[in-house]
Amino acid sequence: MMITNEKNDFDILRFTTVGSVDDGKSTLIGRLLYDSKGIFEDQLAAVQKTSGKKGFESDEGIDFALLTDGLAAEREQGITIDVAYRYFNTPKRKFIIADTPGHEQYTRNMVTGASTAHLTIILIDARKGILDQSRRHALISSLLGIPNFLIAVNKMDLVDYSQEVFEKIEADFKELISKLDLANANIEFVPISALKGDNVVNAGSKMPWYKGSTILEVLEGVDVQSTLVDKKFRLPVQYVIRTDNAEYPDYRGFAGQISTGTVAVGDELISLPSGMKSKLKSVTALGADTDRAVAKQSVTLVLEDEIDTSRGDMIVKIGEEPELRKEFNANICWMSETKFEPRKKYLLKHTSNKIKAMGTEINYKLDINNYDKLAATELGLNDIANIHFKLLKPIAADSYKENRNTGSFILIDEISNDTVAAGMIN
Amino acid sequence: MSIVKEELKLNHLRQLEAESIHIIREVAAEFKNPVMLYSVGKDSSVMLHLARKAFYPAVLPFPLMHVDTGYKFPEMYTFRDELIKSIGAKLIIHKNEEAMANDMNPFKYGTDKCCAALKTGGLLAGLEKHGFDAAFGGARREEEKSRAKERVYSIRDEFGQWDPKNQRPELWNLYNSEINEGESIRVFPLSNWTEVDIWEYIKAEEIPIVPIYYAQKREVVMRNGVMIPIDRSSPYTSPKEGEEVLIKNTRFRSLGCMPCTGAVESDVTDIDGIIEESKLARKSERENRVIDLGSDSSMEDKKKEGYF
Numbered sequence: 001m002m003i004t005n006e007k008n009d010f011d012i013l014r015f016t017t018v019g020s021v022d023d024g025k026s027t028l029i030g031r032l033l034y035d036s037k038g039i040f041e042d043q044l045a046a047v048q049k050t051s052g053k054k055g056f057e058s059d060e061g062i063d064f065a066l067l068t069d070g071l072a073a074e075r076e077q078g079i080t081i082d083v084a085y086r087y088f089n090t091p092k093r094k095f096i097i098a099d100t101p102g103h104e105q106y107t108r109n110m111v112t113g114a115s116t117a118h119l120t121i122i123l124i125d126a127r128k129g130i131l132d133q134s135r136r137h138a139l140i141s142s143l144l145g146i147p148n149f150l151i152a153v154n155k156m157d158l159v160d161y162s163q164e165v166f167e168k169i170e171a172d173f174k175e176l177i178s179k180l181d182l183a184n185a186n187i188e189f190v191p192i193s194a195l196k197g198d199n200v201v202n203a204g205s206k207m208p209w210y211k212g213s214t215i216l217e218v219l220e221g222v223d224v225q226s227t228l229v230d231k232k233f234r235l236p237v238q239y240v241i242r243t244d245n246a247e248y249p250d251y252r253g254f255a256g257q258i259s260t261g262t263v264a265v266g267d268e269l270i271s272l273p274s275g276m277k278s279k280l281k282s283v284t285a286l287g288a289d290t291d292r293a294v295a296k297q298s299v300t301l302v303l304e305d306e307i308d309t310s311r312g313d314m315i316v317k318i319g320e321e322p323e324l325r326k327e328f329n330a331n332i333c334w335m336s337e338t339k340f341e342p343r344k345k346y347l348l349k350h351t352s353n354k355i356k357a358m359g360t361e362i363n364y365k366l367d368i369n370n371y372d373k374l375a376a377t378e379l380g381l382n383d384i385a386n387i388h389f390k391l392l393k394p395i396a397a398d399s400y401k402e403n404r405n406t407g408s409f410i411l412i413d414e415i416s417n418d419t420v421a422a423g424m425i426n
Numbered sequence: 427m428s429i430v431k432e433e434l435k436l437n438h439l440r441q442l443e444a445e446s447i448h449i450i451r452e453v454a455a456e457f458k459n460p461v462m463l464y465s466v467g468k469d470s471s472v473m474l475h476l477a478r479k480a481f482y483p484a485v486l487p488f489p490l491m492h493v494d495t496g497y498k499f500p501e502m503y504t505f506r507d508e509l510i511k512s513i514g515a516k517l518i519i520h521k522n523e524e525a526m527a528n529d530m531n532p533f534k535y536g537t538d539k540c541c542a543a544l545k546t547g548g549l550l551a552g553l554e555k556h557g558f559d560a561a562f563g564g565a566r567r568e569e570e571k572s573r574a575k576e577r578v579y580s581i582r583d584e585f586g587q588w589d590p591k592n593q594r595p596e597l598w599n600l601y602n603s604e605i606n607e608g609e610s611i612r613v614f615p616l617s618n619w620t621e622v623d624i625w626e627y628i629k630a631e632e633i634p635i636v637p638i639y640y641a642q643k644r645e646v647v648m649r650n651g652v653m654i655p656i657d658r659s660s661p662y663t664s665p666k667e668g669e670e671v672l673i674k675n676t677r678f679r680s681l682g683c684m685p686c687t688g689a690v691e692s693d694v695t696d697i698d699g700i701i702e703e704s705k706l707a708r709k710s711e712r713e714n715r716v717i718d719l720g721s722d723s724s725m726e727d728k729k730k731e732g733y734f
Contacts (some may be wrong), residue, residue: 009435009437010437010438010439011436011441012437012438012440012441012442050491082575082590082593083575084571084575085567085574085575085576085617085618086574087567087568087620089620089622093438094438094620094623096618108595110594111595111597112595112597115597115598116597116598116599157499224641225434225435225436229434231437238451238452238455239451239454239455239481241481241483241484242484243483243484243485247483247484247720248483251483251484255451255480255481256448256451257444257445257447257448258601262434274472284482284483285479285482286478286479286482294434294436295434296436296441296444297436297440297444298443298444298445298447298448298451298480302570311455326565335595347604349600349602350600351600352452352455373637404598405598405599408598408600409599409600410598410600410602412602412604417604417605417606418594418602419595419596419597419601419602421593422595422597
């Protein structure tokens with residue numbers, strides 16, 4: 001098949017960074033971009049033109065924070081409001097950074113950035129230790145199922161590069177996350193100075209006691225694809241492609257992006273919710289058909305038999321069916337200024353499916369700073385809660401823990417059309 | 427085990443391709459009347475190729491639209507017409523005829539006003555005329571800092587305006603296609619691609635591109651530090667009085683209107699050379715686009731008015 005003819009070890013890692021003013025997040029991103037040459041001179045010059053009024057300057061005389069603040073309002077106020085996406089490459093990998101603000105009022109932006117991340121960088125100021133922000137960040141990263149945590153203890157230059165300070169923070173953080181469900185997560189701690197560059201791209205000479213990887217080495221080393229390929233095969237059908245010509249007479253193909261797993265010609269498949277069964281005949285592609293497809297590919301499958309399948313359905317392997325669920329509990333992050341209303345009908349978008357749904361009961365609300373479960377009767381902007389949902393029709397869904405794609409949904413307000421919540425099925 | 431896994435891995439281009447195709451299919455499935463903006467450049471070429479892959483073996487389920495200012499390079503028009511014929515797509519060419527009849531040009535009115543009339547004005551009128559509710563654009567987040575904050579689905583009001591403070595959260599690969607009457611969306615399937623990704627993909631898929639991306643000897647003049655190409659067939663692309671015409675080996679990193687698109691000196695005549703140059707480039711590809719040089723928030727201001 002086509003993909004095997006290419007060099008496949010150069011892939012993409014998406015990671016998120018969260019932080020508020022002064023904790024050095026923008027400096028860290030600026031440093032990664034600058035040291036890996038991911039920033040252009042004219043973009044740098046445009047920033048330097050408006051620089052000089054705020055922020056920290058590095059040894060190179062650059063206020064890295066200004067590189068990452070994209071909107072005029074952000075540059076004027078010196079804050080990060082929204083999620084910004086940044087790109088850089090090393091010889092090993094392409095990186096996509098979702099750069100989000102850390103303040104509690106921007107929890108929804110953190111959730112957004114975390115939703116697609118393979119890795120999260122949690123920045124901790126070495127002088128201050130673990131703050132509320134770190135607690136929030138760890139909780140959101142764990143709720144959103146990010147598989148890799150990189151705890152960067154920053155500003156080591158301001159604590160004399162002390163091993164003791166670093167180890168104390170490491171111990172405190174491990175204690176903190178023992179309350180979270182992180183049994184399967186890969187967690188690494190790195191002492192750094194983003195401003196001076198120690199242990200970001202290059203190790204530097206200030207912390208000989210630290211034998212671990214630099215930030216970039218961790219970012220380059222994380223495996224993101226194997227785990228997706230190993231899971232059960234899931235193809236949410238997006239579009240049915242039909243045509244009738246000499247090469248493809250009476251053609252009918254089921255198009256979608258494979259969430260997880262792999263599929264090969266001859267595999268016995270079942271379409272949900274209809275329950276109709278068939279076998280994979282071929283995978284259509286411009287150029288030449290193939291006999292196999294893998295997680296994250298956008299493909300078009302042709303089956304042996306004519307079965308009734310359309311947008312919103314899910315094709316899976318026989319014996320690996322997900323549950324059809326009409327009711328479930330889900331963790332949600334409320335993203336709208338309009339409050340959540342129990343029993344109000346929202347539009348729930350799950351894979352390629354849109355269905356009416358209502359939250360019948362708030363099981364509990366999470367205190368995002370100390371992780372306590374609180375009783376609640378209403379939810380507002382940035383609240384994180386566990387809710388019981390009822391759907392108009394059943395959907396084929398996995399739990400979010402098993403599958404971040406077939407276990408997630410958004411809620412849409414039918415009047416304002418706003419995206420009001422992000423949901424993760426239990 | 428590890429050998430099998432290696433074969434099952436997707437490289438960065440295949441990951442980007444899959445994400446873009448997913449977005450294109452979502453829009454085709456959820457909107458009544460989508461259109462793909464086609465501007466003849468490298469990004470449009472990649473976007474169109476991805477759309478063809480998304481629906482293969484069927485034909486594209488939506489038309490293409492070129493918002494033509496009349497000031498594009500002659501090579502771009504030739505390329506456009508030949509390509510469209512060869513792939514059998516439906517192309518709408520939309521021009522702001524009124525402004526063009528009134529001799530709108532960047533010299534008399536300035537680049538900003540000219541762009542507002544011929545590009546933004548032409549685009550909005552074209553979308554409205556055909557009642558398009560979704561329009562694909564080839565913009566990438568890496569290109570410019572306000573684009574870095576724009577969603578894949580960018581909601582526009584009745585005036586086509588972007589409100590950066592009122593963007594919907596966008597999570598996982600779940601896009602919210604619900605809009606009210608009169609609203610529309612701009613969709614950016616190439617959001618996560620960089621210039622180097624685009625060139626590497628053009629190479630991998632052998633996608634045809636306009637030949638002026640390759641270097642050739644060309645007459646140019648220097649205007650405000652930008653090397654502007656000369657074509658004596660029109661007064662707007664001829665040298666002005668007192669300007670010194672230089673002959674230089676040049677190519678273009680990004681294509682726009684001839685009077686406002688700068689060339690870069692280069693000897694590169696093949697795709698590997700372009701990829702190498704893009705990797706080594708220390709300036710962004712829009713450095714020579716006169717439209718972006720206005721102010722620090724030039725692009726953000728234009729997007730707020732309805733520009734792509």
